[in-house]
Each structure stands twice: as structure tokens, then as C-alpha cells.
Amino acid sequence: MKTLIRRHFSGRRGRDLLIAWVMGGPAFILLGLFMVWPFIRGLELSTTNQRFDGSQAHRLSPWYANYDRILSVGVVHLPDVPQDVPYRPPRAGWYRSKTEQCKACEAEWSCKISDPQDATCAEQCGAICAEGELIFRWRGKNLDEIGLGKWANYDIARTFSLFGRHYAVVAKDPLFWKGLLNNFYFALVVVPLQSGLALLLALLVNQKLPYVNVFRTLYFSPVVTAMVIIAVVWKFLYNPDFGLINEMIRFVTFGKVKGFGWLQSPQMAMPAIIIMSIWQGVGFQMIIFLAGLQDIPEDLYEASAIDGANLWQQFRYITLPMLRNTTIFVVLTTTILAFRLFDQVNVMTPDGGPNESTATMVWYTIRRGWRQSEVGYASALSVVFVAIVLIVSLIQRSLVRSESALD
Amino acid sequence: MKALRLLLLVAVVLAVAVPMGASAQEKKQVTLWFHSGQGSERDALDDQITRFNETNGEYEIVPLEVPEGSYNDQVKAAALAGELPCVLDFDGPFIYNYVFSGDLIPIDEYVSDELLADVLPSIIEQGTVNDHLWSLGQFDSGLAIWANRKYLEEAGVRIPEGIEDPWTLDEFNAAMDALAPLVPEDGYVIDFKFNYTGEWYSYAFGPWIRSFGGDTINKETYDTAEGVLNGPEAVAFGEWFQSLFEKGYATATPVDPDADFMEGRVPLSYVGHWMYVPYKEALGDDLVLIPQPDFGHGAVTGMGSWNWGITSSCENPDGAWAFIEWLMQPENVKQMTDGNGAIPSRISVLQADERFAEGGDMYIYYQQLVGGVAVPRAATPAYPAIQTAMSDAINAIARGEDVQAALDAAVDTIDSYIETLNQ
Secondary structure (H helix, E strand, O other), X not given: OHHHHHHHOOHHHHHHHHHHHHHHHHHHHHHHHHHHHHHHHHHHHOOEOOOOOOOOOOEOOOOOHHHHHHHOEEEEEOOOOOOOOOOOOOOOEEEEOOOHHHHHHHHHOOOOOOOOOOHHHHHHHHHHHOOOOEEEEOOHHHHHHHOOHHHOOOEEEEEEEEOOEEEEEEEOOHHHHHHHHHHHHHHHHHHHHHHHHHHHXXXXXXXXXXXXXXHHHHHHHHHHOOHHHHHHHHHHHOOOOOOHHHHHHHHHOOOOOOOOOOOOOOOOHHHHHHHHHHHHHHHHHHHHHHHHHXXXXXXXXXXXXXXXXXXXXXXXXXXXXXXXXXXXHHHHHHHHHHHOOOHHHHHHOXXXXXXHOOOOHHHHHHHHHHHXXXXXXXXXXXXXXXXXXXXXXXXXXXXXXOOOOXX | OHHHHHHHHHHHHHHHHHHHHHHHOOOEEEXXXXXXXXXXXXXXXXXXXXXXXXXXXXXXXXXXXXXXXXXXXXXXXXXXXXXXXXXXXXEHHHHHHHHHHOOEEOOOOOOOHHHHXXXXXXXXXXXXXXXXXXXXXXXXXXXXXXXXXXHHHHHOOOOOOOOXXXXXXXXXXXXXXXXXXXXXXXXXXXXXXXXXXXXXHHHHHHHHHHHHOOOOOOOOOOOOOOOOOOOHHHHXXXXXXXXXXXXXXXXXXXXXXXXXXXXXXXXXXXXXXXXXXXXXXXXXXXXXXXXXXXXXXXXXXXXXXXXXEEEXXXXXXXXXXXXXXXXXXXXXXXXXXHHHOOEEXXXXXXXXXXXXXXXXXXXXXXXXXXXXXXXXXXXXXXXXXXXXXXXXXXXXXXXXXXXXXXHHHHHHHHHHHHHHHOO
């Protein structure tokens, strides 16, 4: 054994190899212990119905039952919307949701719009109430009454209409798909916006101005503050009645705009989280860009100035190409960080936000695995999540590779 | 060689350290977990643990305080990891889940008949599953509406004498309408404690859904919530509840609702006994308790609170029981409930407490508990899902989302949990 080792690591090459192993050793051990091994365990758990209680865990049959539940999706052609959409939800089928204005009208005329015999209500409030949202009530147990019985195990994720016909995306686990879509929405907005803003800030704080370090520190300070604390503070800032942001909107518009229910409306909740996340994270990318900017040799700019290049041309033909590697790094890391979105969502909208508009993959995995103690199912969710992030990263890398990065 | 020397060193240190630790503590150690609730509860328990450790010659309690927000989750995780303590404190409704998973041992054989006869029936009901007693608690909870007497008198709103004449739905609505003009601009009419997370929504609004004629799970089969939590009665509750927010009588985004009530910006506060002590300090004699309204199917309120059990992995169940018995001593029950305003679980302590006697500040809690108004939460291992589903649904309704859709989603959460439970 000893001789074997000696033979293997002898000579110059051998010594290099030994040093490589010793230097890499701690990293390999830590990665193996905290990444590879848990992932293998996760793969194993994902085929079981393991719960925190543990007592009755067994392998599911078929073994991919969890994955089947996560990944099963379908598109269903929904029945046509009836002429008079009922306001009282049926056992399964279309109904119209009552808006606040509709309910106020009902109260004013003390009538019920859901009562078809009530002529006054139809007359007085019909037009107002007709603006209510159309909702398809999907109850698995009642679906065979409207001829959709084979989809009984599915739930509705969202409805859409195409050429005047109504369709629904249905899934066995719609919250997973909603979370996935929200993740992509967040990433698609945050990655370009945050990277662009970071570059802009880096250019600003790269000026040779007095007290520029003060600005660098200011922009960077949210990064070193714990996300949970920032989320709690922003939750108060976003408060619809007393929050600073709405107060400011009211002040600037002289009270014309009453402000928004930032975290209370399905359209605004995710943008609210996006704004706050960019504010928190942009300083980190700024510092990386700043380092990149300071690596660009000054003489390039001098030479181009002599050639008569203006500021924009300098930026376009010197700064941007020289920042190429930095940009690749920033975009890759921002993407991965964006997919990890959890802290701010969990603090600001612990129930996943209005209509689950801020539910994310990590949030959902923790909800199932931790709060509802469905460890097996959550493991399967994590495996799917890792696969998706891996695919996204590989696509990004191959796009970058094809243009061969500068060394 | 160096590695060997290091190993030797570690071995020596271990060999010296371990017996030293053991010799310092001749008493048998009994581990204990408790949720970090209010300060007064923590102080009382700390004091009781200290005194137990001083007086008991055989056992020593080693406590660990766990944050309340994720307490139940951490208990479940510890159960899987085999790291549960000996003595465990937990919120009432989770007992079914723990018993179902085999985390607890029954305590019938330990409890003396004398003690049992002096414990509130509601505490015994809460602790009993499958005809065995698994837990005991120092107090039961009280839930009704705290009100500011000045406001009610100014608005001419009737203050019910007791549980025999609660507000009806119409009376409740009329009270809202009458109070609304009196509150200042930065106030609102009723505080629903939307700053709370987790268990609050099931505990507080489950009873109201029942009073409307719905429920959180089918109480006959316990295998679905379909038709009860999303039936017409529950929807009626949801639409009415939503209207309180639409009219501006309540807010789903309070900043500091405790202060709002204590500083007189809000006349009504729907919350449990745990706010009694601070509220009393702030409002004095203006503080009045309004019994749960009767929304059509009788007045209903929540009950049950934190209680103590012995885990199945406990090596010293006798020591664990010695401590629970100590907690149940009348003076310790009194010390705890004096501080947190809860209903003492020992009848002798309860009867001696003026606050719960006729004319006392919290007489209504007592009436609700013994008068059949208080109902335990759903006795099912699916309770964790009910908690999540109710929290989501009540928040969605308050935000103004479609009531039927919100309740349908809650049913789906509960039903899919039951499905995986039986998988």
C-alpha cells in the first residue's frame, strides 16, 4: 500500500497531484457531505411517503408516484360560458365573482343578484355586477356531472381563452406550476433589471468624485443587512394605509392616487417583491462590476479619446466588451439567486400572496416538507427543482460558450 | 504520527470530561421543551422549573425554549430525528397528530383520581384520545370580544350580561354601523389580530364558521372538508366577513393592533385571554368582555391551550410525570394564570379566582367553557393541514378574493393532506 502511494505521488507530476488533492480535499469533503450525500438521500426519500412522524414510511408504488403528482398536467376544453352566468357558485362550472361595487349595490337596493327572480337587482345592479371576474369552479368529485370525470384527480391552475373558447391548464399539483411560473417571472424581470442597474451604479461610483466611498457604502449596505429584517421593514413600507410608500404617492399626486394594496393585490404583489429584492441585491452586483471596471486599463480610454470617441462610444466599444466576463458571472449568479427566492416571500406574504401570486418553488417545497411534514413529497419537489435550475444554467452556459469568452 | 497524537489528545479530553459531567449531576436529567410565548408565561415556568430543581432530589429538569412561530414544525422534525425531549409542551389540537404518530405515551396510570376530579372537564377532553389521557395543562383558553365600554355606551350598543343573551348577527352588524362614525380617522371598528400568523385563524374563525352552520372538517367521517368548509353556510360566513373589510370596519394590514385598542383608536378587539392583563392595565374599568355572538347556529368559541405530555422516547417517564404533577399543583397553576389571564385548569383554583367569579372581568370565559359554548378543535391527525388551510383562506377572504374560490382551495389543501396521510 505504502509503496503504491509512493509510486503514484512520486516525481514532480506526482507531487503536483498530491498537492491538488490536499488543496481540494476540504472542498470535496464539504461538498460531498453537505451537497452530494443529502441529494442522494433526497432522491431516495422522494420515492417514499416519508413524513416527519416517520412511523409508516414506505416506498410508494409505483416508485414515481410523487413525481407523477408533481408533473402531471393537461389542458382541458371547458364547457361554454352559459348565457346567464350564475352568481351563486354551482357544484362545478362557471360563475361570476361578486365585486365590491356589486356588493355595495346589492346593499343599497337590499336585493340579491344571485336570486334570478329578483328583477330589481338585475335592473339596478346587473351592469355593475357583470364586471365581476368569471371563475370556473372545479370540484373533482362533481366533475362527472359536466362530463369531465376523468380529470377528477386534477385541479385547475389557470384558465385562458383562445378563439372564443375557454380552456384550463389543469395539474395534479397546480401550486407547483404556479410557483414555477412565478419563479420564471421573477427571474426574467430581476436578472436583466438588476444587472443593468448594478452596471449603472458601478459606473456612477467609479467616478473620481469626492466622498465617492460614502455612496459605495450606501449602495452596498442593504446587501450586508439580513434579508428577513429588510423584508419586515419593507412590509411596513408597503402597508396600504400607513406605509411610507403610499404616503409618498399620495403626497406627490396631491391625493389623486390613493396608493396601492401592494402586497394585497395579485397584480402588484410580485412587482412589490421584485422592487424590494432589487434594492436589496443590487449593491452586490455593483461591487463586482466596479471591480471589473477598475481592471480596465486607463490607456484604452486615453487612446480612444485621442481617436475622437465620445463617452457613449467609449462605453459601447471599450467598457462593455472589457466587462464581458464580469457580466457573464453576474448574470449567472443573479439567475441562480433569483430561483432561490424565498426569504422575502415567506416574510412578506407567508401564505403565498393573493391568488398565490408570490408562491415560489422553494416556498412551496418548505410549505409541504416543513409545515405539513410531507418530507417524501418535498424531496421529490426539490429534485425536480434542482433539475430545472440545472437545465436553465446549462442553457445559459452554452449560450455564453458559443461566443467563447475572452480570457 | 501527528494524527495519532491528535486522536490520543481527543480521547484523553473526552475521558476526562465525560465522567466529570456525570459526577457533577447525580440527579437524573429530564429534558423539556416549551414554546416561548408571552413574557409572563415564560417567567412563571422558569420560576417553577427552578423551584422544582431545588426541591426534587431525584430528577433535574433541563429546559429548552423554542420559538412559538414554528414550534410544531420543530417538534415534528425532532420526532423524525429521534431527538424529542422527555417532557413536551404543545398546542391542544396537535395531540391527535402526535398520538397518531406514536410520539406520546398515555399518562392515565400516573394521574391520581384526586387530581383528575379537580381538573376542568375541557382539559381532560382535550387530552383524551382513543380513551386514554395523554396530556394535562395548567390552563384553558378563553376567546370572546374585548370591548371599550366608553365607545359602546356612546354608540348605544347593548352590552350582553352573559352567554344567555349574546349578540345576534343583525345586532353585531348594527353595532358595527353604530360604532363606525365614532372611531378616529386612523382607527377602525374591530381588530381581528391580522398581525398573527399560524394557529390563530383556525382557533378564532373556525368557531365563527360553526356558528354560521359550517365547519372545518366533516365531523361524521373526518375524511374530507368538502361541503362543510366550502358549503353555502361557510360561504355566507366568508361573504359577511369580507364585507367588514370592504366597509372599512376591519383591516387586514394592521401595524400595531394591540396599541390601537389600548390607546382607544379601536373599540372592539377579537382576541383570546392572553391580552387580558395588558388590556386591563390600559383600559381599567372600561374594559368589558362581550360573549361570542350567535350567528344563527348558536354561539361557538374555541378552547384548548398549551399542555404537557410525555414522549415515547423518554427514558425517565417517572421524572417527567413528577414534573407535570408539580406543574399541576394549585399554587403553580395560580402563579401561571395570574400572569397570563388564562382560565386555571384546576377547579379549586378557578373557583378561588375573583376574575372568573360572577361579576368578574372574565366571568364570560368561565360561562362559555362550562356552558357548552366552547368546542374543541377538530380531533384529527390532519389538523396541521386545517391550520394552513384556514390561515390561507381567512387571509384571502380579508384581502377581497372570491370567497368560494378561497374556501375551495382550503378544502383542497385539507383533502389532499388526508389523501397522503392514508397513502
